[in-house]
Every structure is written in C-alpha cells, then in structure tokens.
Amino acid sequence: MKQVFNFNAGPAALPKEVLQKAQAELLNYQDSGLSVMELSHRSKQYESIQNHATERLRTLMNIPDDYDILYMQGGASLQFSAVPMNFLKEGKTANYCLTGSWSEKALKEAKKVGSTHIASSSKEANYSHIPESLELSDNPAYLHITSNNTIFGTQWRTTPDLPAKVPLIADMSSDILSRSIPVDDYSLIYAGAQKNLGPSGVTVVIVKKELLERCPDNLPTMLNYQTYAKNSSLYNTPPTFSIYMLSLVLDWVADQGGVEQIEAINTEKANLLYHVIDSSDNFYKGPARNDSRSNMNVTFTLPSEMLTKKFLQQASESGFVGLSGHRLIGGCRASIYNAVPLAHCEKLAQFMKDFHTNFM
Structure with a gap:
C-alpha cells in the first residue's frame, strides 16, 4: 500500500x-x-x-x-x-x-x-x-x-x-x-x-x-x-x-499511557516543526504569536505564492497529504493531532529543511 x-x-x-x-x-x-x-x-x-x-x-x-x-x-x-x-x-x-x-x-x-x-x-x-x-x-x-x-x-x-x-x-x-x-x-x-x-x-x-x-x-x-x-x-x-x-x-x-503521555508527544511534535520555522531565517514564517501557538495546527507561510505552490506540489509528490492552508488565509498548515506519529513529523521537518536548502 x-x-x-x-x-x-x-x-x-x-x-x-x-x-x-x-x-x-x-x-x-x-x-x-x-x-x-x-x-x-x-x-x-x-x-x-x-x-x-x-x-x-x-x-x-x-x-x-x-x-x-x-x-x-x-x-x-x-x-x-x-x-x-x-x-x-x-x-x-x-x-x-x-x-x-x-x-x-x-x-x-x-x-x-x-x-x-x-x-x-x-x-x-x-x-x-x-x-x-x-x-x-x-x-x-x-x-x-x-x-x-x-x-x-x-x-x-x-x-x-x-x-x-x-x-x-x-x-x-x-x-x-x-x-x-x-x-x-x-x-x-x-x-x-x-x-x-x-x-x-x-x-x-x-x-x-x-x-x-x-x-x-x-x-x-x-x-x-x-x-x-x-x-x-x-x-x-x-x-x-x-x-x-x-x-x-x-x-x-x-x-499510549493516557492523556499525559499523549500531551508530551504532542508537545515534542509541535516543537519539532516550530523549530524548523523559527530557525529558517524567515523563509518560513509562523503567523501565530509564540505565546498562542497551537500544538495541533502548525500554520506557516513561505516568501512567495510561487514558492508555496512548489512546496505543496513537491510535498504531495513525497507523500505528504493535507498541508494546504485553509482557503481563508492560504499558506500552509500541518495538523498534528494525536494520531499523527512523531516519525511523520520528523519526516515533514526534514522535508521542510531540504526544501529551504534547495531554494537558498
């Protein structure tokens, strides 16, 4: 499959x-x-x-x-x-x-x-x-x-x-x-x-x-x-x-160990993606203020609409599903609910890093 x-x-x-x-x-x-x-x-x-x-x-x-x-x-x-x-x-x-x-x-x-x-x-x-x-x-x-x-x-x-x-x-x-x-x-x-x-x-x-x-x-x-x-x-x-x-x-x-363990994993997943955003020299930008960031929906933008389309296209070709931002605001969004494995967030983080490197 x-x-x-x-x-x-x-x-x-x-x-x-x-x-x-x-x-x-x-x-x-x-x-x-x-x-x-x-x-x-x-x-x-x-x-x-x-x-x-x-x-x-x-x-x-x-x-x-x-x-x-x-x-x-x-x-x-x-x-x-x-x-x-x-x-x-x-x-x-x-x-x-x-x-x-x-x-x-x-x-x-x-x-x-x-x-x-x-x-x-x-x-x-x-x-x-x-x-x-x-x-x-x-x-x-x-x-x-x-x-x-x-x-x-x-x-x-x-x-x-x-x-x-x-x-x-x-x-x-x-x-x-x-x-x-x-x-x-x-x-x-x-x-x-x-x-x-x-x-x-x-x-x-x-x-x-x-x-x-x-x-x-x-x-x-x-x-x-x-x-x-x-x-x-x-x-x-x-x-x-x-x-x-x-x-x-x-x-x-x-x-999985109950809600406390789920919460710990969710925090790790979110921190992983936010770290990529924050360390990208504004290539990726998170519109949510740091003290209000969601651990469920990581939203971010790229420098241009052209790059956003390329990102989403290449992400889709690599097997990533559902990364388009909501139609009201555009950009990108990774929804990392409980059932999304940490390993999948690690793969997305690496994809984001590689995409950034290729367009530097």
Whole structure:
C-alpha cells in the first residue's frame, strides 16, 4: 500500500492500530455474526460499546461524577445553536471570545437566539493570538471559547478566570484529549470527533448536571440536552459506528499511557516543526504569536505564492497529504493531532529543511 503522511485538518488521521482492529471486527463483531454497523442500538452488544466509551472517556479526562457525557450528531456546528437555545435566557447575555472563524460562527448562531456580547477578540490582529483580557457583559449567561483555532493556528494555554457563577463553555473539537485540562473549570465541553476522537459523525458533549437544570422544556426535542441525558443518548438511533470507533480510539489513548503521555508527544511534535520555522531565517514564517501557538495546527507561510505552490506540489509528490492552508488565509498548515506519529513529523521537518536548502 502506498505510504502517505496524513496532516489533514479533519477528518484527520486515525491510529493505524484502531483501523486494523475495526477491519478485523468489521464483518463479525465478537462472534455476533453481525457487523457493528448492523447491531441494533437497543442490543446488549451495542450498549456495551457505548458504556465502555463513556467509562473510558470519564477515566482518561478525569471527568467528575456530576457531569453527564452525551453523544449527539450535527458536529460542532449544531452546538453553536444548541448552546444558546438551552442556556441563553431572557434578561441574560451570551458572552463570546472571538479567536477565529469557528468562534465567529458560534456567535452568529447565538445572535439569532438572544442578546450577545463580545467579551474579547483578536480579530484586529488577524487572529494571530489569544486575547489577553476579558470584559464580561452585565448578567452573563455564559462565556464561550474555542479552545483551539484550526485555521489560524492558535490555542488557549490557560483557562479563563471567571466569576464563580458564570458557566464556561468550550468548543474543544480540535484539541480534546490532546492535553490535560481541569474539566471541573468548565460547565460544558463539546467536540466533534473527527480530529482527535474518531471519525466524523458523533459529537461528544460533557456537561455539568447542574447546568442541565436550566434547559427549557419548550425546545425542539433533538436540540434539548435533557433529551440525551435522560435517555442515555438513545432517544433516537445514535451514530453507532462512530461511537464504536470512538471507543477504539479511547482504548488506544489509554494504551499510549493516557492523556499525559499523549500531551508530551504532542508537545515534542509541535516543537519539532516550530523549530524548523523559527530557525529558517524567515523563509518560513509562523503567523501565530509564540505565546498562542497551537500544538495541533502548525500554520506557516513561505516568501512567495510561487514558492508555496512548489512546496505543496513537491510535498504531495513525497507523500505528504493535507498541508494546504485553509482557503481563508492560504499558506500552509500541518495538523498534528494525536494520531499523527512523531516519525511523520520528523519526516515533514526534514522535508521542510531540504526544501529551504534547495531554494537558498
């Protein structure tokens, strides 16, 4: 099979061991005579898969018992609407930190529901850094952040400091499980699976039970978090195969030594690529400010559009996939999520050095 080095931003690389396990079980899951994709979501076999995923995620992330773990569909984009519909009540204001395109989209949906306020923004600096200060509105319903910004390559390094009664809500689609976080600092975390958790199709929601009490009864059933909490995410047919793959990825994370070990490897991968950028005498430039650089999405530019095209063409010919920057900003981007091996980052670093040398 042709070897490629997958740096796609999402859907992203999956661990080879996970793909092999899924392949082996695809036609006959645990001697059931059925594929996982054929199991009833009401069967004991599927119930075991989902329960295992929930227990494994709770252990890996140290999720306290007063949080529910829900499985939804619609990606993070559906959460942009679900969050304000559930928690933005009349007389309250939803606060948003703008750090990139996805936070802008989240704010856009919240404006359709009720009063909003921009608590911080780095838009004027082309989203090159995480804002340093917050200014909350009066009567804040919650503060929403996007913990990692895939397009601009920035990442929150610390949890925002908030008054005790203000819920913190985070879109962690692109850096969940990549590092240790204090879950109990957040009231709700949501993440589309297709970066670090598995294939596309399932969105994980980690929500404090106390916050669920605020969900209004008059919401559409499938947009109310209580529907999922009360029915163990089985009110309707869940994305069963995606949740099965999620459970395999979580097992893989545990086998690697847990989140702490994953974080150490991710830091090593990111430092390797940033070192090439920083030592290139401005041949490569990283638009993200050093103190806000993402360990998941390494963005960089070359001196000209001509060189960028040559770089991407030669990279493709050498087996590197997914290095084009987002269409909004161009340049290049290496997405180095959990499943991207260190060895692949080493090969990319060497390719970048060789390309630079050849055009000096």
